[in-house]
Amino acid sequence: MTAPLLRVDRLRVEAARSGAVIVDDVSFAVERGEFVAVVGESGSGKTAAARAVLGLLPPGLQKAGGQILLDDVDLATLSPRRMRALRGPVVGMVFQEPMVSLNPAMSVGAQMAEGLALHERIDRREIRRRCLDMLARVQIRDPEHTFNAYPHEFSGGMRQRIMLASVMLLKPKLLIADEPTTALDTLTQREVLDLMVGLARDHGTSVMLITHNLGLVSRYAQRALVLRQGKVIESGDTRQILSAPREAYTRQLVEALPRRGTAAVRRQGGEPLVSVRGLRVAFAGRQRLFRRDAGVSAVNGVDLDIGVGETVAVVGGSGSGKTTLGRAMLRLMPTAGGEIRFRGKDVTATANRDFRLSSQLVFQDPYSSLDPRMRVGEIVAEPLRHVPELTTGERDKRVAAMLEEVGLAGLGRRWPHELSGGQRQRIAIARAIVRQPAFVVADEPVSALDMTIQAQVLKLFERLQAQYGFACLFISHDLAAVEQVADRVVVMQGGRIVEQGSRDDIFDRPQHDYTKALLAAAPVLDFAGPATAHALG
């Protein structure tokens, strides 16, 4: 075997000011044409390690030790100018945030041509031809138009494809992909990753995929490297690591993947707690000076029943209207038609105080749903303001008990920004449940969290639901989580319900093509197929 393309030996990265160790004595290698995954949760140092290879550590971090050999060249010995010569033709990088990874002030063509013009002595016409070919290769419908257009005119998925094209244009030997599809929904995610793998295979480029999603690792990577707090926990063949992990932490990561639990059917039948008939929600178009654009109907005639204590999951791609449905059912949004009944009473028009007090919402982003100027205890206590008969003493006792239940006992005096994402989401849940509501809408409650923490929060949510018996509308694009939590599943596309049924019916016997496509795209651990075959299939 020739020498590996990339060999990292005892790499050490520290924070410039505090001296904290970010990457501690990490060694690994990437063979030519090989697909390696670097797995770890946030704070594990996976991004720092990858960027060290490019010599582009974010400000405040610096390489404190170790050696990086790229294509048999020790990077430490290179002058900044020769280091720059490597970036692009030898090693390329794709980033996570599609919205800010392309310069908004430059046309797509100019940004793609920039790399080529720097590293190759070819004239403008030739550069343009190559760019257009590459854009076609990444399945962009109208390369000519895209070449002259500006980034803000494209969706997240399209931008990721453009970035991929502009990096692969230089035919790098090594492509580093730092969580390239985390911000995309499952369908687009699948398309972009398949494209990346295909392009890498065309030019024999080896790929280093940085991700926290084990599903992707199992589907695409041949070898995997598990990082925790800057240290290598385990590395080796993907199938061996996922099916028989040696280290406890890896096992914990694998188990965190939600999997189909026992189907505890909780539906008591009888009159549904919340029922919705022919619900329609329309967004007014942009207000032009004298007329309004044609409206867009986000929810288009939805019928849905939720029984007492039942969990109904709503799944669908981005733009399918699932979030709007959740908001509309809580009457946070004006409805254009249809009827909402709560405990048999029509709450569509009249502001029903009882419905408001006994329904709650848990948000997706833990950073934006808690008021930064209030202490955690005050946030959880706020809903109790509307429970008149409670004295302050009883209220404090109840808040303390609630904090205990979500595992944050004694943290009442802390400020939100002093807590981690997972802890903040527990506070949001505590706030929703402290008044023992009958109906809770959970809008992507865990998708912003790391895998292990997602598992803990989901478990907590299930326990509290069992204990308090509230009905739940669980909105998510993460089928794995849905599979673990849901009693019944509703699949939405373009504002309509395309399929509805019990959890097992949907996951084992999907009828509608869209449901099938969703299930196929979901990176659920698939132990049957061999990892390598699948990746290159």
Add this chain to the structure above:
Amino acid sequence: MTRRPQSSPAWAVGLAGLALLAMQGMAGAETLLRTRLNADIRSTDPGTNRDANTDGVIAHIVEGLVAFRDDTSIGPMLAESWTVSNEGKTYTFHLRQGVKFHNGATMTADDVLWSLKRWLDPATQWRCLSEFSASGIARIEKTEAPDPQTVAITLDQPTALFLPTLARPDCGQTAIIHRDSIGPDGKWIAPVGTGPFKLGEWKRGQYVDVLRFDGYASRAEPRTGYSGAKIVKVDRVRFNVIPDSSAAKAGLLSGALDVIMSLSIPDLEELKSRSDVQLSITPALGLTGILFQTRDPLLKDVRIRRAIALSIDTAQIVDAVMQGTARPNNSALPLGSPFHSEAQSHGYVQNMAEAKKLLVEAGYRGQPIKMITNKRYSFVFDSAVLVQAMAQAVGINIELEVLDWAAQLDRYNRGDYQAMAFVYSARLDPSLSFEMLAGPKATQPRKVWDNPEAQEMLRKSMMIDDTAKRQALFDEMHRRFIADVPMIVLFNGAELTALHKNIKGYAGWLYPQPRFWGVTVE
């Protein structure tokens, strides 16, 4: 920024091109005298559409039958002599011989009649027409010219103010002008007067030129005020329009200007130290003082007003504020006036003990007295600060309220103030000096001194022409003025003029207007 090709900037602040002027002075064979106005003249029609600047320029071009002397007494100008008859109602003027107009015509009584008829015609809108209406000093019954060298004017009642009104510069000195000054359609063209200078080029907003009139027949007696001999020793005088006083100072220092008038006291400090500049400091007729509203609940008690008067040391104030360019004067009549007799010099002498006694008697417990002042005239502002400090020393609590000049004038005209540091403009006749202060407050709220007997004496002083009798009246009025303390007169201002050291023969006088005849440029 595209520059405007023909820039005739209204403000011409550039001293009409400082550099341009400097070269011009040296190059031409003609002798040029360059001076400055802070705003363009309003018109060349004497005594109608005019302001202070306009009067100053026009006084070089036209002359009246009589004119003020240095000490504001009346002297002959185009009239050789005059006699008063018909119980003071008819004035007969004997005209001088061989006086030439700028167009070469010789002046005759007919021209005088024509001029008087024009001024008295309401269409001309002569500023002093109201003086000869019902509310004025007297009405002109008839004007006639018994022979080409004599003019007789008959009034409906005797008045001592007839000649001073004719001579008033703001009435254009009731100029005697030639028919050619008016077009066939009766519209004003240009002044064809008898003055030592002719009107030269007038570039709106930039400058006005007056040229030497060779055919001028000067009087014999030496120069005194607007009367006496007017021998012109320069070819041309250019009045440049420079609104900004600092720009004007720069012009003088850089040699682009020869003379600049109405300097402020701080300017004085700067220019004193310059070797290439000479200063002409002459007492003026303006009057600066502290006005009291005698109808104010607190100040209507004369003892409090007197206590304030006795608490201040006028001499020290004048010296500090005017830097030695003026002398203290508690009389309504200006120091230079012939009527400022020995009696007028008795005013207020600082007496802290007496002041305190009066305050106790009046039961003054330190109630605040609001005194208005302004920053436009630095000597008024400084006087207010000094009076406030000195009054403080005897326990009088004066609070200063700084207003801008227009707002203070408004309050002055409506009499809406407790006290006010104020400056009156020049009055050329002693009766007018008292008239500006005394009057019924009911109908004239701006008047300070409401004393019926004093008003009666004032009216008489305007009627009789006899100097001795008028002097007695003024002395009695002064005594009552000091007793009533309606205001405290502090000092008469000073006219500060700065000239280049090569200008000789210039002299200021009581009236704050320049005279460029008899001035040479070396």
Add this chain to the structure above:
Amino acid sequence: MRMRANTAIGGALMALLLGTAAAAVFWTPFDPLRINLRARLQPPSSLYWLGTDEFGRDVLSRVMVGAGTSVVIALLTVLLAVAAGTVIGCTAGYVRGWTDRIIMAVNDALLAFPGILLALAVMIVVGANKFGLILALGLAYTPSVVRVVRGTVLSIREKEYIEASRVIGNSEIYSMIRHVLPNAMAPVAVLATSMFGWVLLAESALSFLGLGVPPPAPTWGNMLAASRPFMETATWLSIAPGLCIALTLLGVNLLGDSLRDRLDPRMAHG
């Protein structure tokens, strides 16, 4: 690290200012108002540390007393502008619709006015005294507070914790007061510090133009303005007040920076 330096220097300068202002109430080397015409325009000496002005008054005492007046004026003006601006800004930002459009139209019109000249006109109408100055400058600076508060309120309205407050059942008014206002205070606090500086400048500018706090009460502004004619003969007259204004402004700006960094951590470190 930079934030601590800002706070230290800024704090020290403000302490010096407030200390001088407080001390001046009890003691000053000379009576700042007493006129001593014999000691006119004396250069700094052992007796008069900063020399005397055109009326022989001690410049050091006047600067110390001036500190007090200037601080009081600046503080009250900022409070007026912030209070008025926050109320108007919040209503515009929260109520939206026609009220918002009208308020912003008037606000823009006021912003189009040169601030100092608006203050000049108001002072002439109200009369040139402390109260007039505070009202005038307060009016002149309210529009900029309105603009900042409205902008902040518009962005906070979109945050999820406002929607959460609605879900809990709080009324709109309660949400505005309990959640929107506290979070809108941060940018306003930063604006307030820089506005403190602007007021000091404006007071001096107004004195330059001939109106401002009436004498004899000294403020740095009218002392600086009064020194202009004596610039050549008594240069020290303009140094002392000018330096005081500059140091106070420096203190205020540094404190403003450290406040902003503390509220928006991203700006402080990398």
Add this chain to the structure above:
Amino acid sequence: MLGYLARRLAMTIPTLLLVAISVFALVRLIPGDPVQVMLGDSADPVQAMQLRAELGLDQPIPLQFMHWIAKLATGDFGHSITNNLAVLPLILDRFQISAIIVLVAVAAAACIAVPAGLIAAWKQNSLLDLSVVGGATLLLSIPSFWLGLLLLLLFGLKLKWLPVVGYVPFSENFWQATTFILLPIATLTMVEIGVLTRMARAASIEVLRLEYVTHARAKGVPEWLVLGRHVLPNAFAPTWTLIGLVLGHLLGGIAVIETVFTLPGLGRLLVDSIFARDYPVVQGCLLFTAMIYVVVNLIVDLCYPLFDPRVTVA
């Protein structure tokens, strides 16, 4: 594009009308009137009445307003009361001085501030960054008129390089004119550098943190090109807005600097006419300043798409 321009201009009409009405009312609200100022203390009522009638000030105020607006529509700003010159040419001449100083100063300040801010942000928390921020804060803290006084003292009186007082228009003598406006420009530039540097630095820090900058570096683009092609265009947008705001205000006349340097600019004209209660000139100046403010903001918005294609001038 023209549609947008027309619409934007149409939208400014209500604001300008509002300014016109408030100016007209404000000026008459101020105690004292031009006639009193012109007649001074010897104001006998008959003359005052006559003059007021002559100037049309005795008509009811709404009528005067209509009259003014009607003439305004034809571009005639009326005539000054004190020296009966046409107001618009008077304003334009004075504006010429203020504009030259402001434009040159702000342009110079921007040319220094933007690169300084960029470099300081690029090397954040380095010694260079500290000195740039420190310098900017220092410049920001020095009152402009005091700075002007000090410069006058140094260059005018002590070194005698530049004239202390006065002004010569460009039309008369180019070199002499520059000597007069050199110091005011220097003063204004120093003050504006403080303001613009802080904004440029804050904007650059924001941009440097975004991923397309790292993406450019990952493509091997040299550092100076990253700053020039990727960071500067995106960081310049907020600074450009601030420049628009600053220009809008300063063009209204820098009265205080004009007072210190005895320059007859627009600011000085407005102050003097307020003191002389010269209504037409005050109204003309304030309306003209408002128009300038609106036009400058419009130009700023029109240039926005140059830096930020997302903003479409539709």
